[in-house]
Amino acid sequence: IGAHSVARCTQRTTLIKGGLWVGAANLFMVLLERLMGGQEIGLRAAADMAIGLSGGLTAGVAVVGITPIVEYIFGYTTDIKLLELANLDHPLLKEMMLKAPGTYHHSMVVGNLVEAAAKAIGVNPLLARVSAYYHDIGKITKPQYFVENQMDGANRHAKLTPSMSSLILISHVKEGVDLARKYRLGNRIIDVIRQHHGTRLITYFYQKARENHQEVNEDEFRYLGPKPQTREAGLVMLADAVEAASRAMEHPTPARIKGLVQRVINDIFIDGQLDECELTLKDLHEIAKSFNVILNAVYHHRIKYPEQEAADGGNGPRSPKEPKDKPQRRKENGRKDIRRLGATR
Structure with missing residues (x-):
């Protein structure tokens, strides 16, 4: 009982x-x-x-x-502990928000993706979401070397060799494990942090190194692993890759999002990164469907309001009798033109 x-x-x-x-x-x-x-x-x-x-x-x-x-x-992590870690006022999440705001936003979106996917395939959605919140905490130590935090547009990797750049990217996993141990996040969260990149190849810097050298050791450009050992870790790997790839997509549409999700999941599956966790092909199908729903909600089409159309040069339809340089009159009461946000009547 x-x-x-x-x-x-x-x-x-x-x-x-x-x-x-x-x-x-x-x-x-x-x-x-x-x-x-x-x-x-x-x-x-x-x-x-x-x-x-x-x-x-x-x-x-x-x-x-x-x-x-x-x-x-x-270091055991109960659901009660997970709820405490899910609090966005946790010191580690607050530090990430201040030092690496791009990574923080990325982690929140990944959290939404894995939570929906976890419910779809019947694994612990709370563990999946909290693991996603903390999976990239290692980026706090060198936030400016990760593209989502390069707000000024300056690429810190431009002056580094490809091998050095890959070493910095790989090191964020170890830094994340160290921070997780320091803040006692629990073994289950630590395992996901360690496994969320598996042994994937850092393709960009690997190809860049090959352009500069004839012989390149591929292992130097791979994460140290291990590969995901649990379904939750596999979910975080997939959502992390899909969310990052979606940011580079121009003019996202439902068809393009669907194609992107399929391509990213297939690449990870073919690379053998999911061989050691218990995700099945049926699971991958359900995961892809849930990712599509969330990403379509994130990148949904918005209509242009009149103010936006005016700022864009007035691309809306005009009356043929109306001169282009004639200002449009507002039908609203003139008081609306002088209203200010936060002003009291």
Whole structure:
């Protein structure tokens, strides 16, 4: 009864409720034993029932107190711990938002992608989402070397050799593992951080190195791995690659998004990166469908408002009798022209 009542424990109060259920079961069993034995329900029976009820409640309270200690010592990550890590006010997420805002936004979108995909294939959506939030925390140490954080347009890799650039990119995985251990995120989050790139090839710098040298060691341009060992880690790898690729897409349409998702997932599958996790072809199909839904929502088409059309040169239809340089009159009351946001009436 106790195990069943806390099977999906997302709040610490659930443990106390589980203890109450255990206490109620104890009380019922004591009462049933007395009735079946033909014994009177007196003070002795009442004392036994009270002990049974209080024993269950005490067990629930004790588990609430012991659980954080077990999480801290052994690095075990419960769903309750995951909910705490999902809080966007966590110091590590706040630091990433300030030092690497592009990476922070990327991680939030990846979190949405993996959560939807996890629900579609029946894995823990909370673990998948929280893992996605922290998968790139290693970029905090050198944020300017990652394209999503290069707000000034300056490419720090322009003055570096391809091998040095690949070394910096590869190092963000180790830096992320170190930060995760420092902040005690738990073994399950650490495993995803370590595995989310697998042994993938950094194609851009590898091709650039080949242009400069005749012989290049491909292993120097591959992440150190290991490959994803769990379905959640595989989800983060796929969502990370799809989201990054979608940012480079011009004029995203549903057809282009669908083609992009298929191409990225196929490339990772053919490269053998998913060989050691339990994602099936059916899972990949469901993952691709969920990615399409989320990305189409992110890149959905917006209509142009009149102010935007005017700023773009007035591309909308005009009356043939109306001169192009004639200003359009507003039908609204003139007071609207002098309204200011935040002003009081």
